[in-house]
Amino acid sequence: MGFVPQVRAARPTMALDGSWSMCSNPLTRYCPSPSTIASLTTTHDDDVIVLVAQSKSGSNRVTSVADNDGHAWTLRGVINGPNPIWEYYTIANSPLSSDIVNVTWSHDVPPGSGYDAFIVFGVSGANTHNPWVPKFPVEITGWNGSSVALSVAGAGDFVIVSTAVNDAPPCFTTTNILPFQTIGEIGDGVYGEADYFIKGTGGRTTVSFSCNPYSDPMTFLGDALRGPGSQQ
Secondary structure, three states: OOOOOOOOOOOOOOEEEEEEEOOOEOOOOEOOOOOOEEEEOOOOOOEEEEEEEEEHHHOOOEEEEEEOOOOOOEEEEEEOOOOOEEEEEEEEOOOOOOEEEEEEEOOOOOOOOOOEEEEEEEEEOOOOOOOEOOOOOEEEEOOOOOOEEEEOOOOOOEEEEEEEEOOOOOHHHHOOOOOOEEEEEOOOOOOOEEEEEEOOOOOOOEEEEOOOHHHOEEEEEEEEEOOOOOOO
């Protein structure tokens, strides 16, 4: 009788799965798009879709998020203050094809204004039943760019950092942010950004993020999506 090897389905791995930003090319910081409407395309089923918004000087407020595909958006976290940050998310059970995502603000945003802007991106392979790692988000207002240590115990955890700065270049242009990678600049005039890091198997259980004071950092939001190995 021959040996029949046991075959187990491989767990999906976490990955960035599509993104939209006012600044389509972080390297050139080219920001041609209006700040209230995005078009997002993804390639996987069961993505967590994350949206991070900022308002320069706190002169505006996010009141709701909606998209053409009719997903229900949940407010995950908000940091109030002079440079506020909002984080929303939803679950997309099937891939998005040029899905229009719209942020409604408490005051109208002038066309082409970069002072109220957002970035939206998909993450594949996450635990969609209970997406977020406990003890997150980490919210700091009055941040001076000093190193912030984030605990990432689970293999595959997808760590998200968003920073708001004051009339200066974003952190990724003044600081070596490795092991983080930049998703994109949030908007021309806001100068904030969103970055990510995916924890591998074993190795470090914390990851740190800092920003050169030249960027005049103001607000820090750190969050983490559960890796595929988490069943909770």
